[in-house]
Amino acid sequence: MTRKTMELEILRYRPEKEERPTFETYEIPFKEEWVVLDAINYIKDNIDGSLSYRWSCRMGVCGSCGMMLNGIPKLSCAVFLRDYYPDKVRVEPLTGFPIQRDLVIVMDDFIHKLKEIKPWIIRDEGQEQSLEEGEYLQSPAELAAFKQYSMCINCMLCYAACPVYAIDNSFVGPAAIALAQRYNLDSRDHGRELRQDVIASNEGVWECTFVGECSEVCPKDVDPAGAIQRGKVSGTIDYFKDVLMPWGG
Amino acid sequence: MKPYVREYPNTWWLSRRPYFLFMVREFTAVFVAAYCVFLIYFVYKLSQGPDAYYGVIELLRSPLSIILHIIAFIFAIYHSITWFNLTPKIFILRFGEEQVPPFLISGANFIAWVVVSAIVAWIILVV
Ligand code: SF4
Ligand code: FES
Numbered sequence: 001m002t003r004k005t006m007e008l009e010i011l012r013y014r015p016e017k018e019e020r021p022t023f024e025t026y027e028i029p030f031k032e033e034w035v036v037l038d039a040i041n042y043i044k045d046n047i048d049g050s051l052s053y054r055w056s057c058r059m060g061v062c063g064s065c066g067m068m069l070n071g072i073p074k075l076s077c078a079v080f081l082r083d084y085y086p087d088k089v090r091v092e093p094l095t096g097f098p099i100q101r102d103l104v105i106v107m108d109d110f111i112h113k114l115k116e117i118k119p120w121i122i123r124d125e126g127q128e129q130s131l132e133e134g135e136y137l138q139s140p141a142e143l144a145a146f147k148q149y150s151m152c153i154n155c156m157l158c159y160a161a162c163p164v165y166a167i168d169n170s171f172v173g174p175a176a177i178a179l180a181q182r183y184n185l186d187s188r189d190h191g192r193e194l195r196q197d198v199i200a201s202n203e204g205v206w207e208c209t210f211v212g213e214c215s216e217v218c219p220k221d222v223d224p225a226g227a228i229q230r231g232k233v234s235g236t237i238d239y240f241k242d243v244l245m246p247w248g249g
Numbered sequence: 250m251k252p253y254v255r256e257y258p259n260t261w262w263l264s265r266r267p268y269f270l271f272m273v274r275e276f277t278a279v280f281v282a283a284y285c286v287f288l289i290y291f292v293y294k295l296s297q298g299p300d301a302y303y304g305v306i307e308l309l310r311s312p313l314s315i316i317l318h319i320i321a322f323i324f325a326i327y328h329s330i331t332w333f334n335l336t337p338k339i340f341i342l343r344f345g346e347e348q349v350p351p352f353l354i355s356g357a358n359f360i361a362w363v364v365v366s367a368i369v370a371w372i373i374l375v376v
Contacts, residue, residue, distance in 0.1 A: 015250035071265060098252035106252045141345040163268065166257040210335070211271045226338035233339060 004030040006081060007088040008039055010051070013099045021099060023090075030085055037065055037076040040091070040103075053103035060219055063153030066160065067103055068092040073160035073217050094160035096169070110156055113172055116198050117180040122191025142187040149182035149227055151220040158214035158224050164207055171207040172198060174214035174224030181227040200238070205231040274331045277324035284321050333358040 005027050013021035026047055028039045037055055044051045053076075055065040060078045067076045070090050081089075097105035121136075123129075129136060158174035165171045180199050184192045198204055208228045215225040258264070262272040294301045308314060336358050337351030 013253050015253070021253055021255070095255075095257070098254045100252050101250075141343075144346045144348075145343065163257075163261050166261070209271075209275070211268065212335070212338075213267055213271075215338070216267065223338065226341070229335075229339040230341065 004085075006030040006039070006085055008036075008043065009088055009090045010040075010043070010103070011090075011092040011099075012051070012102050013093075014050070015101060025088070030081060032082055034081045035077050036067075036069060036074075036079050036081060036084075036089065036091070039081055040076065051103075052101045061153060063155030066094050066155045066157050068095055068160065073157040075155060075157070075219050078219060094156055096159050096162065096166040097156070105156075107156065109169060110154075110159060110173070110175075113176040114154070114179060117172070117176050117183075117195050118191055119179050119183060120191075121183065121186065121189045122194060123188075124190040127190065136188040138187055145187070146182050146185035149178045149185070149222060152178060152182075152222045152224075153220055155219065157217045157219065158222075161213040161217040163211060163213075164209055168207070170203045172201075172204050174228065175222070177205060177208075177231055178222050178224040178227035181231060196235070196238070199231055200235045205229075205235060208232075270331075274328065277328040280321045280324040281328050284325065329362065333362065 006029075007025055007027055009023050009025045011021050012024050026043045028042050031038070034042075035058075037058060040051070040053060041055075044053075053065070053067070055077060056062040057064075058077045060075050063075070065076045066073055068074075068091070069076065069079060070084070071092075073094055076091075091103065093099050093103045093105045097107065097109070100106050152175055154175060156175065159165050162171070162174060165173050177199060180195045183189045184195060200206075205228050208225075210225065210229060212225045215223045218224060262268045291305055294305045309318075333355050335355075337354040340354055342349040342354065
């Protein structure tokens with residue numbers, strides 16, 4: 001019996017020896033139970049040990065193995081080879097980010113954006129509860145109001161799917177805005193106004209043209225596109241409140 | 250070592266079907282907007298008396314105008330349907346732990362659309 005094989009076409013970038021990235025094709029054994037990441041690990045172990053990429057959990061939790069597979073951002077540990085077999089799979093680093101090396105992207109901008117929206121619970125002056133007073137209580141309904149947005153694993157697939165971000169990196173982007181909503185909608189948080197500087201700015205929700213692909217590619221059903229549109233609605237309400245009730249409503 | 254920044258082609262919207270459909274949705278907005286401008290012009294003519302009004306009506310009867318109307322109508326329908334389908338993302342209604350299912354939100358829009366259209370049709374055709 002001949003062994004079934006398959007081809008992976010991987011974008012390689014070795015800055016020490018080449019000016020620009022080039023595709024290289026690798027032949028790998030085809031296995032029913034292999035995900036694309038297994039095939040890439042096979043290449044690293046058996047064909048070219050210099051191939052660089054990020055991964056860790058191999059179970060769709062850590063969010064580090066995001067890549068473009070045939071032009072669509074995916075977690076490479078969550079897609080089976082059999083979904084492509086017998087066709088060739090084109091593997092590229094996530095779109096919209098600079099390439100450090102091979103499939104490894106530079107994510108500094110994303111990390112900076114996450115920080116910028118102050119992703120922690122902010123309490124009003126004097127509202128901080130001391131340790132003796134215990135935790136801030138929350139009902140299941142209050143949890144449900146933001147839970148979806150807290151499921152993000154920072155895989156950046158949504159950024160890679162977003163043409164707005166690819167064209168203009170100043171856009172705060174889907175995951176960061178969804179994360180801001182996660183805290184804004186948290187009953188224990190009072191920090192919405194502080195986050196609005198970033199969220200309601202031109203680089204924030206208003207940069208979004210609602211292509212909607214971020215939500216389609218999100219592996220955790222966070223629906224960042226929805227988070228952004230809700231941000232636009234509440235930003236608009238703020239604006240009218242300001243205009244109609246300048247003394248504060 | 251210098252990270253490599255790949256160029257993002259201007260033809261990105263042709264690279265995948267969802268991007269292309271997004272562009273179509275945005276493009277149809279041009280026709281919706283143009284038709285609004287036309288309606289304003291129409292009302293303006295109406296304010297200028299019967300002669301001006303019937304002049305526009307005559308213009309509307311030309312084959313070119315009918316073709317433009319059909320095109321604008323198809324695009325307006327496409328635009329409305331795509332946006333109504335997106336409303337559940339924008340408007341999330343919760344009762345306690347439960348979220349109102351998305352199809353009810355978009356469904357409400359479609360029902361309102363049909364009802365309003367029926368009322369307008371009734372006013373024009375019957376009254
Ligand atoms: S919102 Fe979804 S796609 Fe974006 S980083 Fe979070 S988990 Fe990944
Ligand atoms: S390796 Fe952790 S998400 Fe794929």
